Amino acid sequence: MVRLAVELRNVIKKRHSKTIGPINLELPEGHIIALVGQNGSGKSTLLSMLLKLALPEEGTICWFGSSVEGELPIEIRRSIGYVPESPIHEESHWTPEEAASFRRRWYPDWDQAYFQALLDEFEVPQGIRLGKMSKGERRKFEIAAVLAAGPKLLLLDEPSSGLDPFAWRIMIETLQRYMDERQATIIISTHIVEEVRRLADYIILLHKGKLLGMAEKDALLGAWSEVWVSAADEAELAELAAELPEALELKIQTPGMARMITSRMQDLEKRFSDLGIKKIRSRILDLEEILSLWTMGHRPELADLKRGD
């Protein structure tokens, strides 16, 4: 049976005129889950609710199988690591070493050697105040410090914002290794499709406050194709449309050639040969295009944890 790190049931958060939710989600332990969606879709709000920094108006959230009334108990709070979109000001006058000695007192599993190794690998300058660091240097400190506390659940709000490509690669490898070695659950909000492609086991898509679903990344990759076939004119296009229920967004692209997209390429290929339709070429859509199609309403097959994914 799949163990859940977090479960949300009918969770609704009202933000002025905007409503985030209802959100129903089961987030499995030991996986990396990417939270994607356009600006303002509710990603940061969802992460804040997972820490009880924002409280939903409706619904319930369970952490590691327990729902919690009031504040998060200290043992649950300590098992969650959070890198917010903007760093907290309270630590800005400290050096990395001073901030670490404070955090060390709060997190019993703090691993100083791991913290130091990550600072070295990221080349975070030491001896200067966090508030004086560049955005990327501060981000690297935050990632190192959150991992050193040994969380079971890691909430990362756009963690790579400000990182150079070298640091970005270290971050990707570090998170992957951390998840593999500790069976931790990592929820990462991001706009970077390459990050999703490299890291995510599952993808959650939010759009304008609504949850569009959670899908397995591997099921999404390769799910959609763009296909071009010969079609003389609009009359022939209408015939194609009637004969090819698997084809979506069918239109004449250039004289003599029609373009379509499909999530049922094999069925379509068979139909082409049955009907004598001449395929000119096809290509598999990339993840960015698939997420855009999903946002526009072309829902993929969603993850079904009970099926044992």
Ligand SMILES: Nc1ncnc2c1ncn2[C@@H]1O[C@H](COP(=O)(O)OP(=O)(O)OP(=O)(O)O)[C@@H](O)[C@H]1O
């Ligand atoms: N503290 C707040 N008070 C009122 N409204 C808020 C607050 N925080 C966020 N909102 C609103 O809630 C909606 C969701 O915001 P949120 O920050 O969760 O989106 P996001 O998906 O993380 O966006 P981005 O990609 O830009 O970081 C937005 O319309 C935003 O204006």
